[in-house]
Amino acid sequence: MEKWKTLGYYNGVFGPLEEMTVPMNDRACYFGDGVYEAAYVGNYRIFTLDDHVDRIYRSASMAEIEIPCTKDEMKAVLTEMAQKLESPEQVIYWQVTRGTAMRAHVYPDRSVKANLWITCTPKAIVNAYRKIRVITAEDTRFFHCNIKTLNLMVNCMLSEQAKKAGCEEAIQHRGDRVTEGTHSNVSILKDGVFQTAPTDNLILPGITRAHLIEICRRLSVPVREEPYTVQELMDADEIIISSSTGFARSVCEADGRPVGGKAPKLLKALQDALREEFIADTGIDPGLVPSGDS
Numbered sequence: 001m002e003k004w005k006t007l008g009y010y011n012g013v014f015g016p017l018e019e020m021t022v023p024m025n026d027r028a029c030y031f032g033d034g035v036y037e038a039a040y041v042g043n044y045r046i047f048t049l050d051d052h053v054d055r056i057y058r059s060a061s062m063a064e065i066e067i068p069c070t071k072d073e074m075k076a077v078l079t080e081m082a083q084k085l086e087s088p089e090q091v092i093y094w095q096v097t098r099g100t101a102m103r104a105h106v107y108p109d110r111s112v113k114a115n116l117w118i119t120c121t122p123k124a125i126v127n128a129y130r131k132i133r134v135i136t137a138e139d140t141r142f143f144h145c146n147i148k149t150l151n152l153m154v155n156c157m158l159s160e161q162a163k164k165a166g167c168e169e170a171i172q173h174r175g176d177r178v179t180e181g182t183h184s185n186v187s188i189l190k191d192g193v194f195q196t197a198p199t200d201n202l203i204l205p206g207i208t209r210a211h212l213i214e215i216c217r218r219l220s221v222p223v224r225e226e227p228y229t230v231q232e233l234m235d236a237d238e239i240i241i242s243s244s245t246g247f248a249r250s251v252c253e254a255d256g257r258p259v260g261g262k263a264p265k266l267l268k269a270l271q272d273a274l275r276e277e278f279i280a281d282t283g284i285d286p287g288l289v290p291s292g293d294s
Ligand code: PLP
Pocket: 038, 180, 181, 182, 183, 184, 185, 203, 204, 205, 206, 207, 208, 209, 242, 243, 244, 245
């Protein structure tokens, strides 16, 4: 099979990502009018693929976008693309946009079919046990954060702000209430309890977050899906930042102040259990892969 260093796919056409072009009238270009997913690929296998496909169908349904293929067809084409990449470790990203039509705010006619985009790029597995530094920032996004839409302007602004502060993530809050990161969910451990914001319209229902909750239930760790404050975040025994490509890393510093580090055993038990799931799904142990650090 021919192998590629990077791969882009658009409605059945594929090639090196850097050389792919798309129609200007794709509604992604004007409005960011689409929904997306990103998953980690180890050993050419897409980790938690079913969860990601289920979520993009849910996002599309909330955004009234009709996905032009079945879930099985989507899984098949994603798996096929992942296998074409040279690197066995990658990020696979895909989006479904509302279609291609002259610019107008209202949706195009129903005869206009949605577009499927896929990119595959090499990415070394992160060291899921490395602690990270964060900033906190007011969440000024809209009220549809449960839909994984392409509209990520504020997320980009805050990511950049975090980078300028020498940090890797910005934890957002609406007033006092912690919501989520710019590309991650945020949970805390306090007195043996795993607490995480509820899945309302203020956060994305993260797949890693859902797996952490399942793991807690398995390990008899109490789970509280309730809002918590910035003060509770700062006072937590551990702060956990979770995402499909970053797994469940903990925070050592927020806004320049030391945080967490008070429940290392419980934290490691959760991280180890997530790693076991990754090994079961992909057949490789991220702990044994020399790598990457981000
Ligand atoms: N919240 C936001 C805003 C995200 O962009 C992401 C991931 O990209 C997450 C949470 C984590 O979700 P998941 O664990 O499904 O990757």
